[in-house]
Amino acid sequence: MHEMSICEGILLTLEAQAKEQNYKTVKKVWLDIGAFSGVEPRALTFGWEVVTRNSLAENSELIINHIPGQAWCLSCSSSVTIQNRYDNCPKCDSGMLQMTGGEELKIKELEVD
Amino acid sequence: MCTVCGCGTGEVSIENNHNHQHDHNHDHQHNHEHSHETHAPHTENGDLHYGTGPAHSHAPGLSQSRMIEIETNILSKNDEYAHNNRHLFSHKGIFALNLVSSPGSGKTTLLTETITRLKDKLSVAVIEGDQQTANDADRIRATGVPAIQVNTGKGCHLDAHMVGHAVEHLGLDDYSLLFIENVGNLVCPSAFDLGEDHKVAILSVTEGEDKPIKYPDMFAAADVMLLNKTDLLPYLDFDVDACIAYAKKVNSNIQVIQVSAKTGEGMDEWINWLITQRKARLTQAKSALSTQLKALETAMDI
Structure with a gap:
């Protein structure tokens, strides 16, 4: 919401x-949206159309680059991709993961006139 | 005009604050004064040169699109307000907690109990966030401490801007304790920094024990989880150990305190946590001040 x-x-x-x-x-507008940013890309695209009416970004396109969840496994010392915050390491099944990526919420680039 | 940001009108209402309704739906009519440098032809030696803009498009009459890298956090505006709030809190020695939970977790009762135990020791104030009504602020005021209701209208969370205004209207005492009771919602408030010292997530045992993994963002953002209504445990199938394990799974640093605002069980532990954290914050401020004082003395001594 x-x-x-x-x-x-x-x-x-x-x-x-x-x-x-x-x-x-x-x-x-190019965005980086992380898997754990708490933002649902479809809802964002829907909201964008509504919010930008009568603005300088009316009819503009949102291009969302989905950043997957990334973590560092303290147990097997490897960088892994995870789907959920509570996932175990997909390589060694250890629960000792430190999140390293997936919380991004950034505007990267614009195409403008 | 408001001094926090100079903004106009919108949908958010802060109690007794008729003219300050903010939602940032400013009149962005921005008829910018464009110099049209990028649209008008460039003149050189009497010739007209189209397509000299950054994108070097050469179709006459077509505007020249160009790319701009901006690399900005989407919530940078909120973070700026949060930074200002945090600066004010630290300047005045205010310890601020952002209480987050789903509706019905017993936040307000927990808060009134907490206030009753603390109000004789230190100055306490509350910002109450809800979509509608001032019921919760009324409940807090009944305990004798100042409270201000922020109704977010359709909004699902408090943001740092609303909190900045509420703080302005509350007129907080130095070294006071500020509770910000967020809108009952386990999703959206996790993304919005309000300038608080800690987020405190409240989960009641009448909810599912798997809430920390169902709504992981909130539990990942919180420093402490209060497991409330423990007096009801004998009547429920709630698995406390599983709940704590789930919370630790999404946030290995989260501290869990089991409380019952009704019977008082666990309240001492919660109050101790609060006093200890506040003291740690004030100790930090004290050492910063003594460093400053030393620097001042050195500067005087020439």
């Missing part, structure tokens, strides 16, 4: 950048 707030956050950034970077419309 907070995807709407996230969309508003993105739009605020785009509006602030518009002055600095001298553009008046945004056509595409």
Whole structure:
């Protein structure tokens, strides 16, 4: 449900950048969204259309780069990809994982006019 | 105009704060003063050069799209407000806790019990977040401490901006204890830093023991989990050990305290945790101040 707030956050950034970077419309927005960022990409895309109406990003496209959950296994000393925060190491089944990635919530790049 | 951000009107309402309703639906009509450098042809020696913009497109009449790398955190605006709140708290020696849980976990009862035990020792204040009604703030005020209700309207969480305003209206005492009772929701509030010292997740034994793995983001973000309503355990099939194991699975550092706000069981442990953490924070502030004092004395001594 907070995807709407996230969309508003993105739009605020785009509006602030518009002055600095001298553009008046945004056509595409590239995002990095981590698996554990608490954001549901489909809800984000839906919210984006609503939030950007009558804004400089109206009809713009959100391109979401999904970042998988990454962890470092303290037991077998390897970097592994995990699906859930509570997963065991897929290599050695140890529960001693330290999250190293998957919480990203970033605007990476814009295509603007 | 508000001093936190100078913002306009919106849907969020803060009690007794008629003119300060914020949602950041500002009138973004931004008719920017564009110099049209990137759209107008570039003139050189009397010739017109289209397509000299950064993207080097050469189709006359078509606008030139260009790429901008910005690499910005989406929640950077919230984080900025959270940073300001944290700065204010640290400046005034305020210890702030963000209480998060699902609706009906017994947060408000736990809070009133906690306040009753602490209010004679130190100054306590509460920010109550709910979508509607001031019922919870009324319950807190009945204990004799100041409380302010923030109604988020359709919003599912408090953000640092709302908290900044609420703090402004509460007028907190130096060295006080601030509880921020978030909107009952185990999902959204996990993403929003409010400037607090710790997030405290409250889970009651009338909920499922697997909530920490069903809603892992919240338990991963919290420093402590209060397992509430333990007086009801004899009547339920709730597996306490499994619940704690699940919580540790998503957050190996999470501390678990079992409490019953009703019978008082475990309340001493919770109060001790709170006092110890607050003291640790104030000790940090004290050592920073003494470093500053030493630097000042050295500067005076020439």
